[in-house]
Amino acid sequence: MSRKLRMGMVGGGTGSFIGDVHRRAAAIDGMIELVCGAFSSTAEKSIASGITLNLEESRCYGTFEEMIQKEKELPEAIRMDFVAIVTPNHMHFPPAKMALENGFHVVCDKPVALTLEEAEALQNIVEKSGKLFALTHNYTGNSMVKQAKAMVAKGELGKIRKIQAQYLQGWLSTSLEKTGQKQAAWRIDPKKSGIGGALGDIGTHAENLIEYITGLKIEEIAADLGKFGEGRILDDDGNMLIRMENGAKGSISISQIALGEENNLAIKVYGTKGSLEWHQENPNELITRWLEAPKKIFTPNGNGLHEEALEVSRIPAGHPEGYLEAFATIYKKFATHLSAINNGETIEKLDYPTVEDGIRGMKFIYAAVESDSNNSAWTKI
Amino acid sequence: MSRKLRMGMVGGGTGSFIGDVHRRAAAIDGMIELVCGAFSSTAEKSIASGITLNLEESRCYGTFEEMIQKEKELPEAIRMDFVAIVTPNHMHFPPAKMALENGFHVVCDKPVALTLEEAEALQNIVEKSGKLFALTHNYTGNSMVKQAKAMVAKGELGKIRKIQAQYLQGWLSTSLEKTGQKQAAWRIDPKKSGIGGALGDIGTHAENLIEYITGLKIEEIAADLGKFGEGRILDDDGNMLIRMENGAKGSISISQIALGEENNLAIKVYGTKGSLEWHQENPNELITRWLEAPKKIFTPNGNGLHEEALEVSRIPAGHPEGYLEAFATIYKKFATHLSAINNGETIEKLDYPTVEDGIRGMKFIYAAVESDSNNSAWTKI
């Protein structure tokens, strides 16, 4: 018997960017309903947020600890099924740990934790708990990213030789953190962000996208990080060389001081038979190049796609899919997996990012910071 | 006190394209929940659809008449607030009429009715009922369309002189209707579609977009319609000249046999001070041109936008918004309006399309068909 899954949220109070994103992404497919939350640092604020979300006041909690304890005591038919964690990085591990240890599944924003140690501890906790853990590397939910991965996996590009990825933003070009803007403030603070600034915030998306599409691991990295904003102690820019496990070479460029860039995540992958190129800001296009044929442009739900791409589209070709739909695909696959488990079905793990992707991300951050402090020496991930 | 609005749906059974679209669009902002439906032509099918949507079996009805009657008998705290009508054109008027006359608000897909007479009758019913009626001309929900409209309204383009609009699809290039494809079958059938084929299905979107952005009415039209598909009696293609009430001139091209086109709705508007261009398939860009300055490209939530555009974006600049988000904006504005009324607040009518837009659309269809039958003579709308 199918039913909506019940979600509790940690963080994401009124005015939060990413809280709204998670709520909308969870709602799109009609498989999940928000039932409770610890949205803010005080009960009052949390209740205020909850009311605008049409929640019962009794299920708007002041702390994640309270939420997890109280929900656990509710009848099974009512209590939340899983926790969505949408807080700054330093507040990922504690609620994730507690939720898992109390029998709740978890969806968590990236990077997975504040430190690599936390991430590795979390991996153990996930394994012990037997619960599901999804990490919202949302860009892997895009239809054209699915197509890209499928094309590489099926060998259509041949052996991969060269990779270029970038994730460029400009919103920290000025000292936004000094204006009281909360989004900026925590991201430049190592106590909340960890040892990586832009590295954790956007670099891990680029790293994840590379490994997801190519199916190859980044083996080592040579990083030159920038701290251009006045007084910043974390990176707000980075240029990196990468070497892949199969001998491919490439580069990653990330920035939050690339003035005027909005959210320019892009990737190019070159093989011995074909190549591909994808731009997040124009996501409804996958450009492919071939030895002897003209360029071919794939579109969501369009001609010539693999099943892996087709099955994530919700609307016909030519009806643009955006950021939220890709994000929702992570939730959809997680919810499909969880519903199957709830229904006692055995199911292969579906294609969504997990704590393992989180650990890769943390290792990437650590290797980049180490390389940078060694004047860009090659450093293993 | 805020609460979710309760939606009942007419049509939109499993496998329907537009039913899913309405459900997702209604869900994105967390303001609406689907509570009941008459999804299909039989109770069994309707229940089957309802179950996959996590509805109670008792609220999956076999006919819209049953739905409206039964829901009316439910306690006010439970029964649906409004009906969403997502059936083929010939099934817009009957449920809309009955819903309104029984105290339910209505959201209806376009074109508003099968005939102009029905549309005019519906207008009277809406007025008498005092209920809200929203028509899902979804493209007017796009952020960049809002910006375009605001720029024209503020006089930034000067006097409008020239307009080009097109809505090109290719999915009826072959005789798809003969393969049993349901989407194709009803659209080429005058009993279900009305006197317009592509005209009603997509032409009205183009017409609506022109009048919405420019704030000008199309005064007359000279149309040359095509019926290229073997055996088709309704238009599947059309080329039209238009003259606007202010003396501007232009053209509209529509097609469902423009092979390879996916959903290529686009508009260009040229004034005496500036010009603009927007493409639905690449919706996150508004191209503007100026007498003495270089081209400027606006983006959702990006620099330099008017409030009308900013307020419909849900995510930061660079995070692509798609078809569903624009569709959801119609629902959001309708729901905001309805919630205000439910809360006894007085509120100006919000910016979403209504039965008046529906009548314009029907008149457009009728004028185009008449012009075409008079060898493209100029015909008043």
Next chain:
Amino acid sequence: MSRKLRMGMVGGGTGSFIGDVHRRAAAIDGMIELVCGAFSSTAEKSIASGITLNLEESRCYGTFEEMIQKEKELPEAIRMDFVAIVTPNHMHFPPAKMALENGFHVVCDKPVALTLEEAEALQNIVEKSGKLFALTHNYTGNSMVKQAKAMVAKGELGKIRKIQAQYLQGWLSTSLEKTGQKQAAWRIDPKKSGIGGALGDIGTHAENLIEYITGLKIEEIAADLGKFGEGRILDDDGNMLIRMENGAKGSISISQIALGEENNLAIKVYGTKGSLEWHQENPNELITRWLEAPKKIFTPNGNGLHEEALEVSRIPAGHPEGYLEAFATIYKKFATHLSAINNGETIEKLDYPTVEDGIRGMKFIYAAVESDSNNSAWTKI
């Protein structure tokens, strides 16, 4: 024995746009040298222009009559081979006639003449003279236009059903002609331009491109012309419906008051098997669409081209070709033809526009003006 062909020019004095274009286009392939000219309306000005062009003063003439007579008297080894006519429209016919009747070949700018009568007279003169006559419908020289034509001719698009063409400029948005700008002044003057304004200047390019690519003739036209500029008596804007000889339908939009548009000539052709799209402002791309395959993008000298396209490229793929190269291709094919004749070789007429294209253009102008004066009634071309 190969040698450079010797060109004399009528019009194109210092400051002329199109004179420079012809000179550069003629020079690119090293097959032609400019040897003389009647560049301006007085001998002094003509000599002044000639000097900046490194010509001998004795071959800078005050009138085209003088040029043709004097050159004819020069020894064959020195005298010009052909005349390039780059004057306003009313000055096409007289020098063309005289040149042909005195044994010189002609390259002429479009539209071919001031009136249809002149054009038809010219056709007779060309035929009687046995000399070559090339009309510079330069856009047919583009590599991607050659590819488009070849694809249609080989049946790759199937039967053509729909055509959209546009040629949009904005440079006459303001009353430029009142500022003394010469380019504007003659174009809005019926004595110099003929009965068509934008129609002759750019409309004929659109008409020619349609017929060139599709190999089909426009059979009839319904035109709504605009005269938006204050006091203008010739069209500066036009919207037209077209019907092709094979039953295809379509539209043409032209404008010189489409504010902000630079030189936006574009065409889309839809068939029963495939479709194509080309934009002059981004000429190094031919977009093609297919029933079951993804979009394919062809590029000059790139993968998958037909010989007709390959043979006009001068540089490798990825090295952008521009306006001048396409223009030069007209000269190159004309020069190749003429050299062959000079060498006594028999050669099939090469693929460049001639007086026949000129007559089609004049008939297009006349039909459009007639239709417009009959409130857009369908008018045969």
Next chain:
Amino acid sequence: MSRKLRMGMVGGGTGSFIGDVHRRAAAIDGMIELVCGAFSSTAEKSIASGITLNLEESRCYGTFEEMIQKEKELPEAIRMDFVAIVTPNHMHFPPAKMALENGFHVVCDKPVALTLEEAEALQNIVEKSGKLFALTHNYTGNSMVKQAKAMVAKGELGKIRKIQAQYLQGWLSTSLEKTGQKQAAWRIDPKKSGIGGALGDIGTHAENLIEYITGLKIEEIAADLGKFGEGRILDDDGNMLIRMENGAKGSISISQIALGEENNLAIKVYGTKGSLEWHQENPNELITRWLEAPKKIFTPNGNGLHEEALEVSRIPAGHPEGYLEAFATIYKKFATHLSAINNGETIEKLDYPTVEDGIRGMKFIYAAVESDSNNSAWTKI
């Protein structure tokens, strides 16, 4: 008194890509005529090439030595003014040296020489000779590159912080050199190409473009070069980190094995006030981004340009300029400079690349190779 400058060519026999390019580029502006050449390695072949170019047989030489000696003996009114060197890299220095030492000016393809020693020797020779030396870093001739440079120079972008450049080709993805293709064969041969493969062929263009646009020198480089083609001993791919003299950071990616890429040179420059982006394959667009204003797109001869950009355009806005026009601009500026000197005028050196640019290019190649051999250690240029 103005006259055409007389050019002699070394290399560029029939079938050569770059020889034709130089000839066309020199011809476009009507300031230069080709009068002689040592096109090939034997007199027979050279004469054969010369004949197709309409040259006198007596001025088609078997060697560059012969050409320089014989031309020197011709009367001043006839003999060549300058030598254009379009041979593989190892044949740049010898003819350049001899030409300069015998009183001829030189235009030379890049990289300037086979080795850094040669390049530095050449610099001395140029200085001693007092003759002009132009290096064809042709991309600096693009209108939009001129605009970019001017914007940076005028401080419109503020302080430069981040630079990304790439030059991606795919034509050496396969072992083309083993098929007898001459273009490929010499480029992969260190005796003809020098110590850099792709580095010299295309990397120097990327390096030159960065330094040209930003007016900043690359201070150090960390390079990871690839030799993907079977048996290749020179790089066919490279990923590089760069640090600029002012503290800006960035990256360069080059490749000739980026399968499917045609000639994808591109650059992005980010400052504290604005940013810019340019793509060689779509050269008629300069994308600029701003702190608070929307994106602005500049076009050649379009609105809002600086004089530096305007003065290199030959045609109105919207008429695409291509590769040849940019190349021709190098020749035009060189020819203008040389004509002025010939006329005894004093003139400031015009804006075209010279032997100094050539030395920067050689240092770039050397630093990249050294860094690569030190496992990508930072290396001063």
